[in-house]
Amino acid sequence: MELYIDQTYHLDSLPSVQAAEFENCHFQLIDFSNYSLNNYRFFDCQFSHCNISLVQLVNSSFRNIEFNECKLLGLRFEQCQEFGTSMIFKKCILNHSSFYKIKAKNTVFNECSMVEVDFTSADLTGSIFDNCDLSNAQFDQTNLEKSDFTNALNFNINPTTNKVRKAKFTRDNLIGLVQNLGIIITP
Numbered sequence: 001m002e003l004y005i006d007q008t009y010h011l012d013s014l015p016s017v018q019a020a021e022f023e024n025c026h027f028q029l030i031d032f033s034n035y036s037l038n039n040y041r042f043f044d045c046q047f048s049h050c051n052i053s054l055v056q057l058v059n060s061s062f063r064n065i066e067f068n069e070c071k072l073l074g075l076r077f078e079q080c081q082e083f084g085t086s087m088i089f090k091k092c093i094l095n096h097s098s099f100y101k102i103k104a105k106n107t108v109f110n111e112c113s114m115v116e117v118d119f120t121s122a123d124l125t126g127s128i129f130d131n132c133d134l135s136n137a138q139f140d141q142t143n144l145e146k147s148d149f150t151n152a153l154n155f156n157i158n159p160t161t162n163k164v165r166k167a168k169f170t171r172d173n174l175i176g177l178v179q180n181l182g183i184i185i186t187p
Contacts, residue, residue: 001039033071041082067092077102099124129155134176149173156180 002020010028019039031051041061046068053073061082068090075097077083087107094109098118106126114129116136123143130148134155143163149155150170157164158180169177 001041062087066090072097076100077104149176152176 002017005023008026021041024044027047029049033051033053036056038058044064046066048068051071057079059081064086066088071093078100090110093113095115099122101121103123108128109132110130112132118138119142121141126146128148129152131151139157145165148168155176
């Protein structure tokens with residue numbers, strides 16, 4: 001496996017290899033769409049303004065990664081070999097992606113579109129959903145303990161089928177927490 005350390009890749013400068021390990025690398029304006037990142041490993045890397053939509057992720061690894069203004073449509077993170085520790089998504093589009101059964105504790109989602117994202121059985125303990133649109137996102141058997149939803153939008157979380165102990169919500173967005181209980185809230 002090829003090893004690349006402390007490199008910056010811009011536009012089409014990505015090396016053409018079958019499998020590689022990238023450590024402390026920065027990827028800018030790269031279109032990975034429909035690309036196979038199977039068996040790739042990324043550690044302490046940053047992706048900025050990249051299109052990573054519909055990418056294959058079988059046996060790939062993402063650890064200590066920051067995604068800035070990236071398009072990550074339809075990704076199946078559950079196919080990764082390793083995912084987690086210090087993941088940050090800033091102003092990203094993650095629509096139709098899946099975090100099924102992923103351990104993603106303390107993940108930061110900041111100003112992201114997360115429409116129809118599947119979080120079923122994921123461990124998102126201590127994660128932050130800051131100003132994120134969670135329309136039709138699926139939460140079932142999800143660990144959301146100590147997570148912050150104070151600025152989250154359009155979520156629907158059933159507290160009887162998810163762990164929400166010490167999770168943070170505001171009065172303005174409590175409807176997303178109780179609408180499955182058949183409670184009617186009036187102004």
